[in-house]
Amino acid sequence: KNQVEQSPQSLIILEGKNCTLQCNYTVSPFSNLRWYKQDTGRGPVSLTIMTFSENTKSNGRYTATLDADTKQSSLHITASQLSDSASYICVVIRTGGGNKLTFGTGTQLKVEL
Amino acid sequence: NAGVTQTPKFQVLKTGQSMTLQCAQDMNHEYMSWYRQDPGMGLRLIHYSVGAGITDQGEVPNGYNVSRSTTEDFPLRLLSAAPSQTSVYFCASSYSNSGGDEQFFGPGTRLTVL
Numbered sequence: 709k710n711q712v713e714q715s716p717q718s719l720i721i722l723e724g725k726n727c728t729l730q731c732n733y734t735v736s737p738f739s740n741l742r743w744y745k746q747d748t749g750r751g752p753v754s755l756t757i758m759t760f761s762e763n764t765k766s767n768g769r770y771t772a773t774l775d776a777d778t779k780q781s782s783l784h785i786t787a788s789q790l791s792d793s794a795s796y797i798c799v800v801i802r803t804g805g806g807n808k809l810t811f812g813t814g815t816q817l818k819v820e821l
Numbered sequence: 822n823a824g825v826t827q828t829p830k831f832q833v834l835k836t837g838q839s840m841t842l843q844c845a846q847d848m849n850h851e852y853m854s855w856y857r858q859d860p861g862m863g864l865r866l867i868h869y870s871v872g873a874g875i876t877d878q879g880e881v882p883n884g885y886n887v888s889r890s891t892t893e894d895f896p897l898r899l900l901s902a903a904p905s906q907t908s909v910y911f912c913a914s915s916y917s918n919s920g921g922d923e924q925f926f927g928p929g930t931r932l933t934v935l
Contacts, residue, residue: 739920751926801920808920811863
């Protein structure tokens with residue numbers, strides 16, 4: 709069964725600190741993986757996309773890593789800001805027809821002063 | 822360029838009532854989809870469309886209907902609302918269903934069924 713598991717479920721950090729969010733998946737056959745940021749009351753917005761051959765990709769203070777062998781991805785946030793408070797969703801896309809996207813349940817991040 | 826728009830933003834229904842959630846995009850995307858988001862669960866696909874006149878069922882289609890008469894619009898119809906349909910509904914669009922294209926999400930409709 710195609711599944712995406714994220715950890716931790718929630719996280720509270722102080723402004724300026726770094727954090728790492730985890731994503732493990734069993735989706736097959738793998739095509740690519742995206743991290744989305746979802747602010748409260750808004751729709752998800754894509755942060756990064758990683759294909760099978762990519763190990764690391766950065767978008768400003770966000771850095772995603774992918775280990776396709778162990779089927780794990782992480783999202784590292786550097787020098788957190790209050791505006792980083794959101795839910796971060798890992799989405800794994802498979803090849804083939806039909807519904808190709810499997811969504812994780814998200815990690816709820818809160819950045820405090 | 823408004824992106825993906827959804828109306829209404831909030832809605833309260835009584836059990837058995839019907840309604841249509843509206844979704845429109847101005848990016849000329851071929852692929853559009855509807856998801857529901859429930860606490861503790863990932864987004865789940867209700868229905869999707871790969872182009873005007875073509876729709877298909879997703880993971881949780883029961884109780885919902887869709888149609889796609891134009892590229893821009895993809896309404897979701899609740900035929901006879903049930904409390905189990907209380908959820909936040911998101912419409913999304915992308916250039917294609919290849920998987921490599923970014924999905925752009927609307928702001929969501931929060932639906933409560935009493």
